[in-house]
Amino acid sequence: MLAIFSITLPIFVLIGTGVIAGRFLGLERGDLRGLSNFVWYFALPGLILRAFVLHPISDFLHLNYLLLYMTASLLTFGISLSVARFARGKTLTESALMALGSSSSNSGFVGFPVASLVVGPLAPIGLALNMIVENLIILPAGMVLAEDGQRGGAGALTALRASLISLIRNPLIISLFIGAAISASGLDFKDLSLFHAIDMLANASGAVxxxxxxxxxASTKATGSLLPDAAQVSIGKLVLHPLSALAVAFLMPGLEPEMRKMAIIFASSPMLTVYPIIGQRFGYQDMSSAALLMATTASFFTISIMLALV
Structure with a gap:
């Protein structure tokens, strides 16, 4: 158990530092937006580029891992959507947002720092593959269904078009293509000065x-009336998603044990930090904020338990 806490404690100490700074240093949303933009547009793309420079393109062709993570995420999405829509009578829009929160991991901000401590150099490869699943499949599915629900069946095409445009502009997807081209070229970029700059950016990603x-x-609040919905999303994210990954991993022959571990670890992380922003677009900011707060707080315990299992 001490070995587990030695992995999780640094993660949550850094999160706790952020909470303290947010509460007592007067950090405003504009400050956080600037830091988030730094991580999103520079540090995480640098991390992905560094992984492609340091590894041959063949290391990223883990189709079994991609299939595992995609299947677990879609399974979680489908179950969460069905529970919200048919068992609890939620609207299609709210059901889609709850399913999105349950099946989209915060791979870059939480999953990667934890995975890097467990599987080391495999973590950037997992992050790159997760970006494909989350940005090309899960996020568009949630957005299209949520838009469709709001517009009474007339918004799906508009939402799909907007999702495709967003994908083209996504810095992580752009860095995936650039990194793949660099890796496939066979040229050695490690000794270039530019690579050292990329390396410095990548090293900053986890802590920031x-x-x-x-x-x-620190600025997220939850009220009692939101607890049932927040609880469903949190249980879906912290329990159903990693258990789905665990189940699919055991059903897939020929997958390396470290790859199985990595998929389960990434699936165990809470939802995207921007989840409340997505919820706000459809009028469900309070629900998504409460779910983010609940899931991230509870993940200290659930990630520790999942690490013990793997």
Whole structure:
């Protein structure tokens, strides 16, 4: 158990530091937006580029891992959507947002720092593959269904078009393509001065991302009326998603044990930090904020338990 806490404690110390800074240093949303933009547009793309420079393109062709993570995420999405829509009578829009929160991990800000402490150099590869699933499948599915629900069936095409445009502009997707081209070229970029700059950006990603998560939580509130919905999303994210990954991992022959561990660890992380922003777009900011607060707080315990299992 001490070995587990030695992994999780630094993660949550950094999140706690962000909470303290958000509460007592007067950090405003504009400050956090600037830090988030730094991580989103520079540090995480640098992390992905560094992984492609340091690894041959063949290391990223883990189709079994991609299938595992995609299947677990879609399974979680479908179950969460069905429970909210048919068992609890929620609207299609709210059901889609709850499913999105349950199945989209905060791979860059929480999952990667934890995975890097467990599986080391495999973590950036997992992050790159997760970005494909989350940005090309889960996020568009949630947004299209939520838009469709709000517009009574007339908004799906508009939402799909907006999702495609967003993908083209996504810095992580852009860095994936650039990194793949660099890796496939076979040229050695490690000794270039530019690579050292990328390396410095990549090293900053984990700590700054966790600090942002904590500072965001400091300004997030939850009320009693939101607890049932927040609880469903949190249980879906912290229990159903990693258990789905665990189940699919055991059903997939030929997958390396470290890859199985990595998928479960990434699936165990709470939802995207921008989840309340997505919720705000559809009028469900309070629900999504409460879910983010609940899931991130509870993840200290659930991630520790999941690490013990793997």
């Amino acid at each position: 991302a966790l600090f942002i998560v904590g500072a965001t939580l």
